[in-house]
Structures are given as structure tokens and as C-alpha cells.
Amino acid sequence: MQTNFTAEQLRDPGIATANQILRTCVHCGMCTATCPTFVLLGDELDSPRGRIYLIKDMLESGRPATEEVARHVDRCLSCLSCMTTCPSGVHYMHLVDQARVVIEHTYRRPWHDRAARSLLAGLLPYPGRLRLAMLGASAVRPLRGAVPGNSVLAKRLRAMLALAPKRLPGPSALSGARVHKAEGTKRGRVALLAGCAQSVLDPDINDATIRLLTRLGVEVVVAQGAGCCGALTHHMGKHDPAMASARANIAAWVREADGAGLDAVVINASGCGTTVKDYGFMFRGEREQAQAERVAGLALDISEYLTKIGYAPTRDAPGLTVAYHAACSLQHGQKITGEPKALLRKAGFRVVEPAEGHLCCGSAGTYNIMQPDIAPRLRERKLENLRRTRPDLVAAGNIGCMTQLAGGGLPIVHTVQLLDWMAGGPVPAGINETRFDAGRQMNFSVSA
């Protein structure tokens, strides 16, 4: 597609990158078809092609972002379904990430928007703060119906409270920075991204990962100084805090890799995995570029790592049907589609897939809070498609999706929890064992 940047504009490396991406787009329109917001809203402006056009105009003109640009870019889930569809290989992710930064710098949002975004950016990446906030939110959760009004503010508050678990699980015995020794002969050594929000909302996901890996002979280190991957703030266009988070992780993992050595950085929240794998690009031209590239090269989703080292169950097949929910950050962001399903089958589950599996569930980081008109519609659509597969439970590889889909009448667990269970671990907390024995046609109860 034709672009109109001046030679001076193109000297800016950011603009030069954007120009390259825009020049790859041939405006064919294929991406519109698989974009969740276009499917729901039926407006070119809420499609990838429309957004690319708006972003192109904003960057070419050099003008500050307007309310319209912010509105339509904000409505993008960054699910990256468009990148799976795009035949031309347009790197929409890098383009929209850049647009979010420009919007953050040049557009002044309404006060309640700024407040909500600051609150989330100041809360989610910090497990301590988030835990306190969640305890409070869980306590007042039953009152969410009493929040009056139809303003965005009221809708967001209700959405926030609805996402808080009914009962917040206690901190895990395995949490904290330390080394978890391999059982038996040591076959490898990995760093686990312990993450931020996930460790508060469902600490058992990390525990299951550690139990399973150590049982398989892998030493797991939760590195001192590593924390949030930076994705949450990155997707809000908050460049500096995102880079700071990433920088801390890079330093921590490089230290481990140079010390006792690392075969991989294992990530069990695919939203984070997409970002860590992009560290090399995020740090282009920066002092830490080489280290960032090294870390990005080590990053593997837990399903990739397990496929690599080999996984086998030790329990008998449970005779359960699992609907596999493909998190966008796995299927589109990291192009991982086969591994989780193959592992689940190997573990003895019957795996089914919902229709419209490519469409986002509406979680998308903070999207389910910031876009209370769109996210619930995507959630309902996803739940309906999942129910039609008549599963006993749903497996997903991303905490965001799990939180978004919880409470919809289907038990939802992380893929790694099921794999751990079948390889000798405990029954995942989301599944009630007695009901499982009594008759698995009955409803499973969900604890979250």
C-alpha cells in the first residue's frame, strides 16, 4: 500500500518500522472477516484494515491522536487473529503497539479513563497490591448488582467486581523466588515466569507447572528479580513501565543462564509468552538488545517445552471430554495450535474444539474491564460455542481467558493442571473429585 512519509519522518526508526509494515499491506480485506470486533460491530473502522488505515493517517500526518483514533484502536483486542489470516504477513502487532504508545503520549483521555487505566496499571502487575485489592473486591462482589447507572464508569466497576473470584485462593506454598530441585535424574533446568496477576488469581497453575516439571526431572528456578512480563502496561501504550518490567526479567534470566544455565524460560500464561518472545523487538536499538534477543530465544510456552522433553501420563485415562479453548495469544500470537491438544490427548482426555475457535473470548488483558459493552458479548458467544461441544470441562493455556470464562457453568482449568493431574498430581481445584467419581455427567463444580 502506498505511504506518504517525508524523508525526515522516515529517519525516526519507529516511523521507518511502521512504514515497512504498512507497505506490506495490500488492503485486500481478508483480515476483516476474522476480526472479532468487525464480526460484532460491522464497521470497517472496527476492523484491522480500518485501524491500519487510521493509524497510517495518524502517523503520516504527525498530528496528535484524536478521540476517534483512540476509540477504534482501544476497541482492538490485540487478539492478532488478523495476523493468522493475513496472506501478506503484515505485522499488525508491532503497528498497533506503536499506535498505542503514540495515543498514550498525544491524546488526553477523559478523567475516568485515565483513572481506570492508572488503577489497572498500578495494580495488576504487582501481586501484593493485587491480592489486597482482590480480597476487598471479593468481599464486596455480591454488591456488584447494586452499582447504579449505565455510564462507562459504572459498567467498568461492575465488570471489575464480576471478575473477582468468589473466594480468593491463599498464597501458594511453592511461591517465591527459589530453586525447585528435579526429582530423580536431572534432565534439564528452566526458569519459570511466575508472573503477576496469575500468581494471585490462581496460584495452582504455577504449582502444577513446578510439580510436573520437577517430577519429569527438570530443575525449575523462579528467578530473583523477575516479575510481570510487561504485557499489561505494554498493551496500554505505557512504554516506560513495560520496558522496566521487561528489563528486570531480562537481567534476572540472563543471570541464571550465565550462572547455573537455562534450557528455556518456561511460560504458562500465553499472553505473557507472546510478549517475552517479542523482547528482542521491544529492545531493538537499546543497550540490552542482544540480551533481550537471547531471552526471547529461550522463551517457550509450557506446552512447547513439554512436547520437547516428552510427556507421558501415569494415571488411567479419566474418560473425560475436554473442550480445548485456544487462547488468542497461543494460537495467533505464538502460532501454537497443535501441541496443547496433542498433550491433552496423550494424557488420556477426549479433546473437542468449539466452532469459531479463532474468535477471542473478550478477556484480552484489561479489555474485559475497559470495554464493558463488547467483552461480555464475546464471552457469551464463546461460552455458547463451548457448551455446544458438550464437554465435561474446558482447558485453556491463559489465565485471562480462564477468568473471563469462569462462572459460565463450565469448569475451566489450565492445560498444565490436567497434565499434572494425569501424571500423578492432585485433582485440579476447579474439579470436584467426589462428583467426578459419582457420575461425570453431573455438573462439575467450579471453585473460582
Next chain:
Amino acid sequence: MLQPEPKREVLARRDAIVAGLREILPESGVIAETLRMKPYETDGLPAYRQMPLAVVLPETTEQVAAVLQFLHREGVRVIPRGAGTSLSGGALPLADAVVVGMMRMNRILEIDYADRCATVQAGVTNIGITNAVQGDGFFYAPDPSSQLACMIGGNVGMNSGGAHCLRYGVTANNLLGLRVVTIEGEIIDIGGHHLDAAGYDWLGLLTGSEGQLVVVTEVIVRILRGPEGARAMLAAFNSNEIAGQCVDSIISSGIIPVALEFMDRPAIHACEAFAHAGYPLDAEALLIIEVEGSVAEQDYLLGRIKQICGKFDPISLKVAESAEQSAAIWKGRKGAFGAVGRISPDYLCMDGTIPTGQLPLVLRRIGEMSDACGLKVANIFHAGDGNLHPLIMFDANDPASFATAEKFGADILRLCVEVGGCLTGEHGVGVEKRDLMPVQFSPDDLAQQRRIKDAFDPGWLLNPSKVFPLAAPHTQALAA
């Protein structure tokens, strides 16, 4: 791009016209802010751009009727738009025109297996129809490469084809009925759940009329029982001409594969990078040949086709061994146009149709023209029915390159007419080919066709400035 002079009195009344539209449609259904209209200034042919007066997104046939009635009364031009995937600029706006986008009319209204048909709104995607019925073993046959995104209303407007039309026919052959709105805002139903609509063949007339006669809001299409199975094979050759001769030989042997597709070297490389389908990268030309039916039928047909291909000294002959392999082969072909975006920043996609016997000659001449003008061309097309899609690669940031590409394209289409073919197989004339229409038609022919438009739309409000050369003025409209 030369555009007709906008009507000044319409531009002057813009605010009142927008206010009138807002009375008919909900708030989100009218777009009038400059920045928000921007993405609607172009379609799948982004070399041509024009900002419209306003954009509307109706949700029902009644809303479309009310909008058209209003715009007709106000003397405002109308540009119907589906998914905006037109490669001929069919949805290119005019400065004084309102774009009527059908994207919100995306509901499947009825599926009738007894009568083997489906009734859908115009904004349902082509693949959306198949998706809705494939669980029960049915499908909708025409499959343009943009089928994932393009909408059925636009398919009717352009009489779209696709890879499998060799066997199943184009849109016109798979259409049973239409609900359309005239420029006066009258709603008309044509046809029904049966073959052969009553009276004159109105469906035939309206199909391929490029949004110039009516706005299509609902479509009744035939749905077909899917075959027992299908298998694709790849046949690779040392030159375009030899592959062209092989196509000719397959067709003249009496075998009609479901699809017979052609790619040359640049296309093979671009598509392989996207689809990883195992296309042979050492070949100069590749044929994708698909047969369907029972396993015995597939084996028999593939055997005969292999025999024929064998006479043309193929580099390799490979039959897909699994459904996944077949899917990958088609993914590459269907994404071919976009995939060329990987090897060139921009392309013009031509759409001429020729008698299949002329393939070797035409391919050789295209190669010569490419050498002469210095622009590369990737050939990707439906070889079985002689529908060519040469993709001319150029750099839109270089105006000279674009002008050369346009001229090269025009020369290819002139060649198609010269050898007994026509200007467009399935993309429509749009704005892209309107000035070439005199190559195909005499002034009398063109005048006769304009009289048909006069009959439906005397004021030339519906998608004007397309199809007919601007140089020949719309005499009737000017006289009125």
C-alpha cells in the same frame, strides 16, 4: 483517477443530508466525520481513493429502502459496498456520494434443506454460507479467493466465480432469488426456492450489474450436497507455455476437474512462503488440479490426468496424501493475491478471460510485455476456464511505476479481447477497466447497455462512473 464533477448543490447541502440520514438510522449507523470516513475512501484496489460525502451502515432492508428513497429525493449518488474487497474499484466512492455499507446485514435468515437453498442477508460472507450448512454436509459452490471476507451481495454485483466454478458455475448459476431495493426505495422480490424465476430472466440481468441497477439486500442461493471426497494434486513444469499446453490437453480430453489452477514461478514462491504447502520451488509453472467423488472415481481421474501430464515432461507430479495437505495446497492458492504482498509492496490484479486454447500464446505474450516494460508479473489464475489473473507488481510510492503498471495491465486486457476473450472474468469492470470497454464494445453496444441503466436508474445515481467510460457521457442522464 478521473472522476465526474461532483454535484455542487449536493456538497453544499451536506449537513442537511447527513441530518436526514441520522433521522432514518441509529447513531452508529451514520458516519460523517472526516477521519472516520477515511477507511471507506477505498476498497481492495487502494491505488484509487476518494473520500465520500458520508457512510451509512443499515441493518435491515427497510432501512436501505428508506435511505435510498431519501437520497433519491435529494438527488444524491449512492455507492453500495460489501466487504470492500473489490479488485476493480467497484466500491470506490465519489465526493458527492453516500456509501451504503452492507456489513451489518450479516444474518443467515433461513436454511431449507428440502429445497436445497439458503436465504441470507447481503452482508453474509461467502464462506459464511458454507459454514452455516457444512455441518449437515452441504456447501455453497462459488468460491472466490476472497471468500473468507467478501460478501454475497458483492458476489451478486460482480457475478463472482472462483476456483471451483469450472465444475459448479459462477454466482449466476447458483442463484435462486433476490430481494433488491430500487433507487426510488421500492423493495422487490425476484425468484424463490425454485429454479427459473418467473418472467424475464431478471436474476440474469441483475447479476453482474455492479451495483448500478439496484441494491441487493437479501439473496437466495442454491446449496449443494458436498462430494464424498476430494483430492488435489500438484503438477510442476519447466515453462509457462508447457503448463498452458497441458491445461489445454486436459480440458480437450473431456475431463472436467473441479478445479484447475495455474501459478508461475513468482507466485509459487510467494504462496509457499505463506502456506508452506510443499509447492515445488524449482518449477517454472505449477498446476493445482482437484478432482472429487468416491475414492474409486478420484483414483481413476487422477490416473488419467497424471497420464496426460506425463506427456508434457513434468518436473514432478504429487497427489495430496491427506486432508491437511489438500487444505494447505488451497490455503496457498486462496491467499495468493495477498501473498504477493510479500514480494512486492503493491500489485494490480488483472482479470481477463480467454478461450483456453489461447493460453500458451497469451502467457508467452505476457512474458514478453513484462520484459519490455520492466515490471514483474506473477501469474495466478483459473486455468480451467481461461480466467487469467496476472498480478503486476509495482511500487505505489513511485508514480512512474504505477503508470507503467496501469498501461501494462491495459495491454494484457487488450490482448485478451484480441484473442477472442473478454475484459473481466469475475472482478467486474469497476473503475479499473471502464476506459477499456470500447476495446470490447462498439459505441452502439455501449449505448444499448446504458439504456438498461437508464431504465432502472434514470438519474444515474447508483454507482455511477463505473463500468462505462467517462469520456462517453451518460447522454440520457444529461438530457434529463
